[in-house]
Amino acid sequence: MKISEIKERKVIHRPTLDFDRYGKRIYHAYEYYLPYNPGFKGNETQRLFAKWIDLALFSVLFYYLFNEKLLMSIAISIPVVIISGAITESYFGTTSGKKIFRMKVIDDEGKYPAFLHSLKRNFLCLANLFPIFTEYSSRTALGSNTGIHMNFRMYLNNKICTTYVVKESKMEEIRSLLDVDQPRNNNQINS
Template sequence: MKISEIKERKIIHRPTLSFDGYGKRIYHAYEYYLSYNPGFKGNETQRLFAKWIDMAIFTLIFFFICNKILIVSILLSVPCVIIAGTVTEFYFGTTLGKKIFRMKVIDDDGNYPGFSKSLARNLLCLANFYPVFSEYTTKTVAMGWRRGTQMNFSMHLNNKICKTYIVKESKIPEIKELLEADSNKKSLPE
């Protein structure tokens, strides 16, 4: 069983226009089986900060120990972060920046990614910094409705291509349990 194959049962109660004898609204229950999402809300921001932490460490090493100028230190830190990220994700499922935010990288089987998959993820992280612009509208007391443009980074492209997931460390036992339960369910004869 793979994480992408897990289905989660959701029951949604939708109100109708009818009321019962006590004046309470009648609801219809709809049952859906949705794909399981092991991720968490706000992971893009945390992943961006984790990547900056990883880069800052190598930048400081090149700047203070190797006596390189700052821009050269930043440029040299990029390939170091890719290589170090590949190795640490392969062995430990995390990097130092991700460890601070208690995040792990797992593949579709629930394990740490293999070396080639981890290398592909880290090379594709360079494409993740492509900004996405979107418009937003807010209501202020003094100005009424106000429109603006905000910039977001799309930090999920490498995971989508490599079929990996960024999860919180605390959620890994739940994912393993779901994978085990679904594989046991499929192995039972009918």
């Protein structure tokens, strides 16, 4: 079984127009099997910081150890971060920056990605660095405020390579789910 095939059971209670004899509303329960999401909330921000930490470590290394200029150190560290990230993710499932945030990279089978797969994933992370700007508006007591959010597409390389960035604490749950057969989708359960 693969992570993309795992389904998670969700029960949604929807109110009807009917009431029981005690005056309580009658609800219908709908049961769905939705795709399992092994990710976690806020992972885009943590992944971005983890990448910056990896980049900063190698930049400092080239700046102080090899006496390179700062911009040259940063430019050299980009391909080094891509290659070293592929090596460490294929052996340990993590990089230095991801280790700080306790994140692991796994493939669709729940294993650490192979080197070439991880290299492709790390190379595609360059596309993640181009931000998306979205406009937002919110109402306050004094009127409405509008502004612009800057978001990064930190999911793009995982989507193309079918890999997942998960918390270390969730690894056991994912591996246990990979051993269990999943039921098919049922639409409605009456209550």
